[in-house]
Amino acid sequence: MLTRVTELRTLIRTTRTRLADGRALAYYDDREPYVSGMATRALHDSRDLPAGQAQPTMRRDVLTGEWVIFAPHRMDRTHLPTAAQCPLCPSRPGALTEIPADDYDVVVFDNQYPSMIATAGPVPAWLDGDPLWPQCPAVGRCEVICFTSAHNTSFAELTPHRVATVIEAWVDRTRALSAMTQVRQVFCFENRGAEIGVTLHHPHGQIYAYPFVPPRTERLVAQAAAHRDRTGRDLFADMLTAELRAGLRVVYQGTSWTAYVPAAARWPVELHLLPHRAVPDLASLDSAERSELATLYPAMLQRLDKFFADQGDPGPVPYVAGWHQAPIGPGRDLVRLHLQLFSVRRAAGKLKYLAGSESGVGVWLNDTTPERIARRLRSLT
Amino acid sequence: MLTRVTELRTLIRTTRTRLADGRALAYYDDREPYVSGMATRALHDSRDLPAGQAQPTMRRDVLTGEWVIFAPHRMDRTHLPTAAQCPLCPSRPGALTEIPADDYDVVVFDNQYPSMIATAGPVPAWLDGDPLWPQCPAVGRCEVICFTSAHNTSFAELTPHRVATVIEAWVDRTRALSAMTQVRQVFCFENRGAEIGVTLHHPHGQIYAYPFVPPRTERLVAQAAAHRDRTGRDLFADMLTAELRAGLRVVYQGTSWTAYVPAAARWPVELHLLPHRAVPDLASLDSAERSELATLYPAMLQRLDKFFADQGDPGPVPYVAGWHQAPIGPGRDLVRLHLQLFSVRRAAGKLKYLAGSESGVGVWLNDTTPERIARRLRSLT
Numbered sequence: 001m002l003t004r005v006t007e008l009r010t011l012i013r014t015t016r017t018r019l020a021d022g023r024a025l026a027y028y029d030d031r032e033p034y035v036s037g038m039a040t041r042a043l044h045d046s047r048d049l050p051a052g053q054a055q056p057t058m059r060r061d062v063l064t065g066e067w068v069i070f071a072p073h074r075m076d077r078t079h080l081p082t083a084a085q086c087p088l089c090p091s092r093p094g095a096l097t098e099i100p101a102d103d104y105d106v107v108v109f110d111n112q113y114p115s116m117i118a119t120a121g122p123v124p125a126w127l128d129g130d131p132l133w134p135q136c137p138a139v140g141r142c143e144v145i146c147f148t149s150a151h152n153t154s155f156a157e158l159t160p161h162r163v164a165t166v167i168e169a170w171v172d173r174t175r176a177l178s179a180m181t182q183v184r185q186v187f188c189f190e191n192r193g194a195e196i197g198v199t200l201h202h203p204h205g206q207i208y209a210y211p212f213v214p215p216r217t218e219r220l221v222a223q224a225a226a227h228r229d230r231t232g233r234d235l236f237a238d239m240l241t242a243e244l245r246a247g248l249r250v251v252y253q254g255t256s257w258t259a260y261v262p263a264a265a266r267w268p269v270e271l272h273l274l275p276h277r278a279v280p281d282l283a284s285l286d287s288a289e290r291s292e293l294a295t296l297y298p299a300m301l302q303r304l305d306k307f308f309a310d311q312g313d314p315g316p317v318p319y320v321a322g323w324h325q326a327p328i329g330p331g332r333d334l335v336r337l338h339l340q341l342f343s344v345r346r347a348a349g350k351l352k353y354l355a356g357s358e359s360g361v362g363v364w365l366n367d368t369t370p371e372r373i374a375r376r377l378r379s380l381t
Numbered sequence: 382m383l384t385r386v387t388e389l390r391t392l393i394r395t396t397r398t399r400l401a402d403g404r405a406l407a408y409y410d411d412r413e414p415y416v417s418g419m420a421t422r423a424l425h426d427s428r429d430l431p432a433g434q435a436q437p438t439m440r441r442d443v444l445t446g447e448w449v450i451f452a453p454h455r456m457d458r459t460h461l462p463t464a465a466q467c468p469l470c471p472s473r474p475g476a477l478t479e480i481p482a483d484d485y486d487v488v489v490f491d492n493q494y495p496s497m498i499a500t501a502g503p504v505p506a507w508l509d510g511d512p513l514w515p516q517c518p519a520v521g522r523c524e525v526i527c528f529t530s531a532h533n534t535s536f537a538e539l540t541p542h543r544v545a546t547v548i549e550a551w552v553d554r555t556r557a558l559s560a561m562t563q564v565r566q567v568f569c570f571e572n573r574g575a576e577i578g579v580t581l582h583h584p585h586g587q588i589y590a591y592p593f594v595p596p597r598t599e600r601l602v603a604q605a606a607a608h609r610d611r612t613g614r615d616l617f618a619d620m621l622t623a624e625l626r627a628g629l630r631v632v633y634q635g636t637s638w639t640a641y642v643p644a645a646a647r648w649p650v651e652l653h654l655l656p657h658r659a660v661p662d663l664a665s666l667d668s669a670e671r672s673e674l675a676t677l678y679p680a681m682l683q684r685l686d687k688f689f690a691d692q693g694d695p696g697p698v699p700y701v702a703g704w705h706q707a708p709i710g711p712g713r714d715l716v717r718l719h720l721q722l723f724s725v726r727r728a729a730g731k732l733k734y735l736a737g738s739e740s741g742v743g744v745w746l747n748d749t750t751p752e753r754i755a756r757r758l759r760s761l762t
């Protein structure tokens with residue numbers, strides 16, 4: 001059912017530049033004539049942008065031990081502009097956007113409204129300190145990745161050729177960000193759809209580099225460490241074996257990847273992609289794994305978009321797709337890369353909300369079953 | 382600024398009965414002539430309801446160690462009925478509701494679409510087992526509490542007299558549910574507003590009794606235990622002292638309670654109510670504490686409703702209000718009762734969404750600061 005990209009071309013031309021306010025931008029060109037890097041086509045960012053004043057900070061919650069990030073400047077971020085005002089489309093004369101080129105393939109740049117920044121400034125005046133709630137500037141990175149210059153499309157509609165370029169961009173950024181001193185985890189993700197809070201419709205994702213190990217990753221490390229202590233074995237390998245043995249929740253079994261609904265799926269639609277080999281991050285995928293992923297991933301997104309078609313909902317379906325990578329530092333050998341893809345839509349016209357049980361005490365209620373989700377996804381070939 | 386209920390009357394008449402399908406219901410009458418318990422006023426539930434077939438189940442997520450509850454029958458629950466069809470209003474001839482009485486003050490009954498049930502049935506056919514994901518029937522309780530028979534009002538508008546009755550109902554249910562063998566935590570909460578997923582507008586809350594310690598409570602126990610090990614002191618007492626010393630985030634300091642915005646508030650509007658005395662749950666509050674709370678709580682909800690009035694949003698503001706109580710069993714002496722009140726509204730017409738960072742890896746981003754939230758709440762006397 002999947003068309004494989006047999007010849008994954010390796011020639012991606014990367015061009016790095018700066019925006020008017022100093023933010024970094026990198027083009028990843030994947031086709032002749034590698035347009036955005038060409039001097040004749042690329043534009044100088046001539047916008048009059050204020051120098052970055054944002055100073056996101058973070059505090060550790062004394063009751064949960066978790067860091068919370070404060071970025072009040074984000075309250076003013078661009079909110080659902082019209083297509084003509086889209087800041088992620090290529091620039092046109094008279095309409096300068098975040099991308100100073102008249103076309104591009106894939107581009108990554110520093111977010112104008114970051115939740116974390118590269119260099120700490122002074123601690124802002126509103127912060128009061130106490131040993132009970134450690135606080136500091138939120139040093140890290142928030143990058144935007146545009147998957148295509150075409151405004152009215154989606155990741156599911158990208159060609160495997162283009163998906164392969166996106167993967168190479170994720171790999172490049174994962175590698176670079178992981179090498180930075182403060183970074184403890186790199187998280188590549190896509191939020192799609194107004195129902196999940198997306199403020200820009202242009203197909204894009206985000207890359208966050210956190211200066212701490214996020215709560216979910218901490219749990220993964222703890223669970224995998226306990227499993228290794230108890231059994232001497234790898235948790236992810238055993239989980240994959242058990243899912244394949246059960247079979248009920250497997251949606252696609254490929255050469256290098258398996259797509260399955262986890263036994264304890266917490267969302268009304270949820271699908272995980274797990275590589276068969278124990279790799280910590282995207283950068284560790286070999287070319288066969290990247291190649292299969294370039295076809296498998298958009299194919300799964302296409303199924304997601306059809307999930308509620310039998311209820312009269314033609315899609316697109318809002319989703320979050322997040323690449324869980326191993327932390328940098330302790331626990332790195334315990335966590336395997338995996339994609340978690342989920343939707344908050346629970347039925348045509350109805351959303352799953354995180355109310356008292358989920359947001360209050362952290363207990364997820366699912367109004368369906370993992371087996372039903374898998375059966376539906378398997379039927380959507 | 383707060384009017385105290387000086388004479389908290391203790392005469393609440395409790396009447397227990399059963400609905401047509403066997404679900405338990407209790408009236409808490411707080412005024413003459415104690416209407417709902419009277420034989421001449423109370424009605425027999427003559428509805429033709431199917432006997433309970435629901436069989437919620439739960440599985441432990443192998444990657445996080447957290448229990449997830451599956452309740453597929455909830456997919457068909459009543460969704461935003463018109464006021465005339467409200468199942469939480471008193472019954473009228475020809476319009477029988479969940480409450481078989483022609484009036485009531487406060488009433489608590491078993492949810493018709495529970496996420497947890499009192500008695501385990503056989504494990505459903507769709508469940509496949511594996512030692513990696515323990516699974517079992519979701520044994521616990523899901524109760525509904527109606528705060529008033531008046532459909533078009535809100536908790537914020539209840540009289541302190543009525544709030545005191547609600548508190549007594551919470552106390553009664555907390556005590557009863559905590560005594561049940563399987564129950565490890567009782568969680569009284571209110572979801573208010575369609576934006577947080579409320580499917581019925583009648584002023585009501587819910588009471589969940591979980592057969593495990595929820596993730597947030599586990600974190601509280603771990604943090605408080607670490608603090609006690611390190612300092613020999615009580616975490617909640619030290620936190621309250623530190624908040625009062627800082628002062629910046631204190632919204633109201635009463636005799637028995639302090640209302641404050643936590644230093645690491647994760648929601649765009651968040652307020653906690655903490656008793657000054659170390660009590661594990663609502664049932665342990667003395668009469669002075671209950672009396673002050675009966676006035677303080679609706680007063681704080683009134684401020685919440687006015688939070689965005691300066692932006693042209695007259696309210697009501699959607700919110701979740703959750704009573705965090707100590708777990709039953711280990712850690713009970715470490716956790717102090719507190720109310721967490723928060724809203725997903727971040728500005729007039731804009732919501733905070735839990736997207737990639739929050740729902741994916743568990744890192745909260747807040748587009749405001751705790752100090753700003755506190756300043757705004759303080760100004761709304």
